[in-house]
Every structure is written in C-alpha cells, then in structure tokens.
Amino acid sequence: MSGSAPAFITRLTLSDFRNHERLDIKVGAPLVAFVGDNGAGKTNILEAISFLTAGRGIRRAALADIARHDGSGGWSVSARIESDGLESQIGTGFSAGNSGRKVRIDGEDIRTTETLLDYVRVLWLVPSMDGLFTGPAGDRRRFLDRLTLSIDPAHGRRVGDFEKALRHRNKLLDQDGGDSFLSAIETQVAELGTAVSLARLETVSLLSTALSRQTDGAAVFPKADIVFEGEFESRFAAMPATEAETGFLEMLKNSRFRDRQAGRTLLGPHLSDLQVRHSAKNMPASRCSTGEQKALLIGLILAHAELTRSVTGTPPILLLDEVAAHLDPGRRAGLFAKLSEIGGQVFMTGTDEALFDALPDNDEIHLIAHPACRLLRGASSP
Structure with missing residues (x-):
C-alpha cells in the first residue's frame, strides 16, 4: 500500500502487550489523544x-x-490501515523462545520488517528524548537514523550491517586476526560506513533546506540549524562515494x-555527531534552557x-508522548494547528483531558482506564 495518500490506522488491537491483556481501539480521526492516569x-x-x-x-526494549x-x-x-481508499491488515508479534518478531500483512507472513515501511512510516517524540542535545552522541545518531529511515527504507539495514561489520573488525583486531580476514571485513566496513554517512548527510541537507524556509518569529517553535560532522565527514564527505x-x-x-591498542576503531561514521543550534539565538541547543530544547x-x-x-508523498504517523504537558496554551494550539496542516495521523498522550481542549472538533480523545478504552470526544462519540 504505497502511494501519495496518508496512511491512517482505523483499528488497533493489542494482545498481551505490556499491561494490556487485550485492547481493541477503533479510530476515526487524524489527531488522536489518549488520556488517563x-x-x-x-x-x-x-x-x-x-x-x-x-x-x-520507542523504548528499544528486548522483545x-x-x-x-x-x-x-x-x-x-495488529492494525487496520487505510490509504487512498485501500485497506490492509498489518500485524507483528513475538513468541517466547523466538529470536525476533514476526510480521504478517494481509494474512501472509513477511520475511523482513522493512516491508512495513511500504505501509506505515512512524516518527516519535517521547520524554526520554528530552536530553537528546545534552546526552551522548550515539543517541543523536540513532535519532538521525530514524529520520533517515522514514525517507530511505534501506538505511536501517545498512546501519545494522555496518555496526555488525565494525564489531567483527574489532574482534579480529583483538584476536590478532590475519591480514586476509581483516582486509575482507574492512572492505565491508568501508563500503557500508560510507553509504551510512552519505545517507545521513543527505537527510541533514534536505532537512536543513526545509528548516531554512521557516521565517524567524513566524513559527510556533524555534528554528534550528543542523549539521552532521565528524572526522570521517571532514576527510571524505566532499569526495565521490567510490573515492x-x-x-x-x-x-x-x-x-x-592503533585501533588494536585502543580496542576499537577510532575513526568512522560511528563516531560522528548531529549538531543542533538555536538559529535565532545562535546558540548550541545543549546550552539552551530545558524548555527551549523541547521546543x-x-x-x-x-x-x-x-x-x-x-x-x-505521504506524511508519517507521529507518536507524541506527553508532548502537551510542557507547552503553554498558545503553543499547544499552535502545535495542533501545525499537525492538522501536515495532514498525517498523530497519536498523543496526556494525563489531563484539558490539555487537548484546542484539538479541532473532528479529532478524538480516548480515556485509557486499564483495562478499558472509552471514546470521550470525537466525530463518533455520543
């Protein structure tokens, strides 16, 4: 189900997922808020x-x-997905004793989770990301990789293969592996690492262009200047890929x-970092206030x-966990208006229904009171 129309979840079913033994939610709106204790x-x-x-x-948890x-x-x-008048049923799950999760689309088993990107692309913002700008560079690389994956479905596999090849090289160095084995794995590291770096740089370039179109003072949230940099990019980013x-x-x-003595590979895109600055203040995001970093x-x-x-051609589904709680009423209203303008489906959470008073009338608020879910407001509510 690829195409130019947004993908909307119209029904979501959870079984034995976290605290939910069984939860079945029908959805009929673009913006959906879940409220509860x-x-x-x-x-x-x-x-x-x-x-x-x-x-x-979103939690990167063990299955x-x-x-x-x-x-x-x-x-x-499992979820029922509708896009441009077409409907699909997608599902995923894990069984005790298995090493990975299974995927099924319209009743057929699928070999790789990458196929799901043809149906749904998802971005999220969760409280654990509040320290993104002050935390380790690895968190920012993962954040950038998720952004890249939403526009380049092959990126996730490239990153995984690169990290695996890098671990293999480090192990060979530690075990004094022979030159022929090292040469073979280093060829993989070089090829995959270059591809990973170029994909990240392309995403940053595209996103920088999109951000530059924003007008200072007119946007609800402050404009950021972003750059992806590191010793690897300084040396090689300006070269053609083969060079x-x-x-x-x-x-x-x-x-x-040198790497054998250090116990790790000391240069490569696995050490590069996403740098973010507050454009109007010309200040690194890491030095901004907590509220400014969130914005x-x-x-x-x-x-x-x-x-x-x-x-x-299709906006992603956005997951915004507790995003409204730390915004003043004006910014909350501006956020909801911007989300409606983007045109995709958005799922939000909050403890207080009042946080979502500014949601358009045709959007939905669901009360989660374990183990039940009840529609409080929306087009189909009483």
Whole structure:
C-alpha cells in the first residue's frame, strides 16, 4: 500500500502487550489523544504502534520484556490501515523462545520488517528524548537514523550491517586476526560506513533546506540549524562515494596497530555527531534552557514530518508522548494547528483531558482506564 495518500490506522488491537491483556481501539480521526492516569498504559499504546514499522520501537526494549506479566511470554499488535481508499491488515508479534518478531500483512507472513515501511512510516517524540542535545552522541545518531529511515527504507539495514561489520573488525583486531580476514571485513566496513554517512548527510541537507524556509518569529517553535560532522565527514564527505570508500579502506588498513591498542576503531561514521543550534539565538541547543530544547526538538520533528511528506508523498504517523504537558496554551494550539496542516495521523498522550481542549472538533480523545478504552470526544462519540 504505497502511494501519495496518508496512511491512517482505523483499528488497533493489542494482545498481551505490556499491561494490556487485550485492547481493541477503533479510530476515526487524524489527531488522536489518549488520556488517563499514570500507569494506565497510554505510552504502551504508542509503543505498540511504533512496532508497526521497521525498527526496535520507542523504548528499544528486548522483545521478551514487552510481554505482559503472567501472560504467555509473547505479544502481538495488529492494525487496520487505510490509504487512498485501500485497506490492509498489518500485524507483528513475538513468541517466547523466538529470536525476533514476526510480521504478517494481509494474512501472509513477511520475511523482513522493512516491508512495513511500504505501509506505515512512524516518527516519535517521547520524554526520554528530552536530553537528546545534552546526552551522548550515539543517541543523536540513532535519532538521525530514524529520520533517515522514514525517507530511505534501506538505511536501517545498512546501519545494522555496518555496526555488525565494525564489531567483527574489532574482534579480529583483538584476536590478532590475519591480514586476509581483516582486509575482507574492512572492505565491508568501508563500503557500508560510507553509504551510512552519505545517507545521513543527505537527510541533514534536505532537512536543513526545509528548516531554512521557516521565517524567524513566524513559527510556533524555534528554528534550528543542523549539521552532521565528524572526522570521517571532514576527510571524505566532499569526495565521490567510490573515492571515499577507497580512502576509508586505506585508513582502516593503516590504523590497525592503533585501533588494536585502543580496542576499537577510532575513526568512522560511528563516531560522528548531529549538531543542533538555536538559529535565532545562535546558540548550541545543549546550552539552551530545558524548555527551549523541547521546543527545538518538536520543531525538528514537525519539519521532518513535512519533509517526509514532500519526499515520499505521504506524511508519517507521529507518536507524541506527553508532548502537551510542557507547552503553554498558545503553543499547544499552535502545535495542533501545525499537525492538522501536515495532514498525517498523530497519536498523543496526556494525563489531563484539558490539555487537548484546542484539538479541532473532528479529532478524538480516548480515556485509557486499564483495562478499558472509552471514546470521550470525537466525530463518533455520543
């Protein structure tokens, strides 16, 4: 189900997922809010949706840890997806004793989770990302990789293969592996690492262009300036891909002794970083206030949702966990208006129904009071 129309979830079913033994939710609106007490399972619903696309979900949890306590040890998530008048049923799940999750589309087993990207692309903003600009560079690389994946479905596999090849090289260095084995794995590292870096740089370039179109002062959220940089990019980014691969390969060969002493590979795109600045203040995001960092992050997510719509023809599904709680009423209203303008489906959570008073009348608010879900407001509510 690929195409130019947004993909909308119209029904979501969870089985033995976190605290939900069985939860069946019918959805009939673009903007959907789940409200309820802490611990009711609102974020768990967003996590379930995040598994309807490629990747490890919003918590990056071990699959076995997601299964409901006292359940079978497995879990499943399924959804009815509608796009441009076409309907598909997609599902994923995990069974105790298996090493990975299974995917099924319209009743047929699918070999790879990447196929889900033909149906649903998902971006999210969760409280654990509040420290993105002050935390380790690895968190920002993963954030950028998720942004890249939404416009380049092959990126996730490239990153996984690159990280695997890098671990293999480090192990060979530690075990004094022979030159022929090292040369073979270094060829893979150079090829995959260059491809990963170029894909990240392309995403940053496209997103920077999208951000530059924003007018200072007119946007609800502050504009960010972004750049992806590191020693690898300084050396090789300006070269054609084949020359960059050759240069990286030569560098890997020449740095074997140093890397063996260090116990790791000391140069490569696995060490590069996404740098973000508050454009109007010309200040690194890491030095901005907590509120400014949150606003910058929301602005980046919204800009990338628009970029995804521009590149693929379809806006992603957005998952915004507790995003409204830290915004003043004006910014909340501005956020909801911007989300409606982007045109995709959005799922949000909050403890207080009043946080979503500014939602358009045709959107929905569902009360999650474990183990039930009840529609409080929306086109189909009483």
